[in-house]
Amino acid sequence: MTTILTLQSSRTPSRAPVTKHANFNQIPSWVSLKSSTSSVKLEHKQGQVENLHLVSLSKHGKLNEAFEFFQEMDKAGVSVAPYSYQCLFEACRELGSLSHGRVLHDRMRKDCESPSVTLQNCVLQMYCECGSLEDADKVFDEMPELNVVSRVTMMSAYAGRGLLDKAVGLFSGMLESGEKPTSSVYTTLLKSLVNPRDLNVGRQVHGHVIRSGLLGNASIEAGVLNMYVKCGWLVGAKLLFDQMVVKKPVAWTGLMIGYTKAGRARDALKLFVDLVTEGVEWDSFVFSVVLKACASLEEVNLGKQIHACVAKLGLESDVSVGTPLVDCYIKCSSFESALLAFEKISEPNDVSWSAIISGYCQMSQFEEAIKTFKSLRTKSAAVLNSFTYTSVFQACSVLADCNIGGQVHGDAIKRSLVGSQYGESALITMYSKCGCLDDAHAVFESMDNPDVVAWTAFISGHAYYGNASEALRLFEEMVRCGMKPNSVTFIAVLTACSHAGLIEQGKCYLDTMLPKYSVAPTIDHYDCMIDIYSRAGLLEEALKFMKSMPFEPDAMSWKCFLSGCWTHKNLELGEIAGEELRQLDPEDTAGYVLPFNLYTQAGRWEEAAEMMKLMNDKMLKKELSCSWIREKGKIHRGCWTHKNLELGEIAGEELRQLDPEDTAGYVLPFNLYTQAGRWEEAAEMMKLMNDKMLKKELSCSWIREKGKIHRFIVGDKHHPQTQEIYEKLKEFDDFMEGDVFQCSMTERREQLLDHSERLAIAYGLISVNGHARGPIKVFKNLRACPDCHEFAKHVSLVTGHEIIIRDSRRFHHFKEGKCSCNDYW
Helix, strand or coil, X not given: CCCCCXXXXXXXXXXXXXXXCCCHHHCCCCCCCCCCCCCCCCCCCCCHHHHHHHHHHHHCCCHHHHHHHHHHHHHHCCCCCHHHHHHHHHHHHHHCCHHHHHHHHHHHHHHCCCCCHHHHHHHXXXXXXXXXXXXXXXXXXXXXXXCHHHHHHHHHHHHHCCCHHHHHHHHHHHHHCCCCCCHHHHXXXXXXXXXXXXXXXXXXXXXXXXXXXXXXXXXXXXXXXHHHHHCCCHHHHHHHHHHCCCCCHHHHHXXXXXXXXXXXXXXXXXXXXXHHHCCCCCCHHHHHHHHHHHHHHCCHHHHHHHHHHHHHCCCCCXXXXXXXXXXXXXHCCCHHHHHHHHHHCCCCCHHHHHHHHHHHHHCCCHHHHHHHHHHHHHHCHHHCCHHHHHHHHHHHHHHCCHHHHHHHHHHHHHCCCCCCCHHHHHHHHHHHHCCCHHHHHHHHHHCCCCCHHHHHHHHHHHHHHCXXXXXXXXXXXXHHCCCCCCHHHHHHHHHHHHHHCCHHHHHHHHHHHXXXXXXXXXXXXXXXXXXXXHHCCCHHHHHHHHHHCCXXXXXXXXXXXXXXXXXXXXXXXXXXXXXXXXXXXXXXXXXXHHHHHHHHHCCCHHHHHHHHHHHHHHCCCCCCCCCXXXXXXXXXXXXXXXXXHHHHHHHHHHHHHHCCCCCHHHHHHHHHHHHCXXXXXXXXXXXXXXXXXXXXXXXXXXXXXXXXEEXXXXXXXXXXXXXHHHHHHHCCHHHHHCCCCCCCCHHHHHHHHCCHHHHHHHHHHHHHCCCCCCCEEEEECCCCCHHHHHHHHXXXXXXXXXXXXXXXXXXXXXXXXXXXXXXXX
16 A cells, blocks of 8 residues: 655654654645555554544545545545544534534444543534534433533533523532532633523522632632623622732723623723722733723723823734724714824724724715725725624715615625624615615515514604605504514604604604503603694694603704794794703704794894894804804895805905804805806815815705716806706796795895705706606705795696605605695605
8 A cells, every 4th residue: 555654763664653743734635545566665554644634634624525535444444543533523613514523423433432532522512513402412411421521511502502501500410429610610601691690690600619719710710700790790790809819901801891881981990090000911902991981981081091001002003902992082073083093003904994984974974984985895805894884874875875875785795794683774774765765675575583673764764755654554563573662663653743744643652652562752752742743833732742741841842843933934932942942052053043034034133133143152153044244243144145246255254264164154255256257266265165174064965867976056057057957947937936936035036046956856857858757866965945845846746757855854755746745844
């Protein structure tokens, strides 16, 4: 038989071949099992080389080749050594190949009459790791001899499956038989106790540890402490911690984790300070724990102090420290610091990139989030995970970009990275907000067992789209399926009622939340009911409801009420609501803008000017429906409306000096310059804004045509088809002057023609060019104004085209002169 042997030395030919330290890489895959003659005859133990090759294949994870060779050995009558079986079982375990493992086990039973306990433990571990606890139970019960490894293996497997009774039963059996548990038995059992209901068992195990004299063992002490933390008994964990003679870093971090999860972040930080003060040697994991505590407190200064400590130790480039640092800064809304910390990481992993993309979304830089994702996808797809895709779905949702969203969805499916819960729910939200309810429905139907988050997302999608009846039908179906609604579900249900004017149904759902569904209403649910009353014009009922509800009205309560006052032109109640809102939230511009609108509508200019003065004094930056500035004690309005460039330049300069962060001081002069054809000055305004990194949203509408997005802002004249767009709008001049649309000022009518959503609708009509096709879909980043809402209704009636507008609040589906919102929005 031709063989290949490794001899220790040519001077000792009689010595047995050495295989202990063999280099498996040098064993060729063509080792022959066939007999042949050779000029050099080396004596060797029968089958030693074949077993050596079998071990080599096993250790390299080549299971298929190993089993083919295994069969060849069987045919040649070469026996398989116990160590070869052991290596094969280990390979099956690591690769999760249960089928190979079972075949191997059957063969081992035939070959080995009395396998060693070590080999049987390998079989046991293989079945446990491959998920066949039933097979593992049979092997365990049939084993004539058990050792610590056998019991620890089964205890760990039982604990992993949540079969705590069986794990504890094995432990009890050891005690009853008089066998003394080792430290590994205790640590394994302690790891399985992870719920508050396990605390009693954990205390008993702790008692056994004390009686056995093993409490001084560092790994057992840490195990007991972590058990108390996971079971929620922090008092016991702290008592044990204080009694420790030597506190290892794992004990410090374990207790810090417990404090952080329990919402006691300050206690965790205090523990960190003690750790530093006592000079305990710590590892990088400590920083990840303490940074989570800082993030939960949203105290960026604490985070910066810890960052300084990280920098001193030279750990900024370490991904295990840098990533929690990035996450801390993002949760503290310090995105620039997060970016700087991210750049220090030498090799960012998937969690690092996921955190930074999530940060872009948190800062409303959604396009940057998608840009970063695209860059990652082309450069290194290995750093993508399901959380990254979920963030990108959310970005596409806000941008209402169904085209990119669909591509990202397809990519996530290919990589099997659609998160089973939040990812699928984010997809439903994305498709719903893009107006693609059929796709949202397809995602929902594809889910095996939709959880409450998925149901809520789908209900919200229909409520947002204006399909109140479908939203409520889905809610009832959800309840019939045995799914318990949560607090957010009822927000979606009440929102659907609000947008459809379903007053009685909304009140019924609110009243039955607690007695029927065991969900306690919060102030948010009562605010929804206030919104229902206010939208319907039942302002007196809304005010009465606010006075009788079990919560003190918050800022949102008065904001909803004030919005209703503006919609239904009730100045008297609007004044009350505005005053209350300004007291509760003086930074909310709605408390100034809506009363301003009410005053101007009533012709009470002095009070309107006072609202503007209050805003100016507080340097609030919200864009108003008209531009204004205070110059030498006098309010100037309408420079942009009346196309007065000379005064507009003065007003813009004054506004930029008073409030350099207010985008109106740049945008409105920019519009004036472009209208006058003074492009250099217009470019200078944009440059000033970019230099100051101003990110304030402008009113913008967009429409997708043949795969291309066309964007419009107020007064936009940069589109290649600008002339056609404005000519199309002029076709509706009769509407602007008719009874349906009441507007007394010529300049106001001219200004309304420039509104971004009208420009987008006009472009959509040009693109349709009389041909029957799907609805014209327009997206807007801000709330649609009432005038443009009426305009869209008129266009749908006159042209016969369906128009869908998605503004910042909801979808409006215009058809035959009516809107799906029934003028509730």
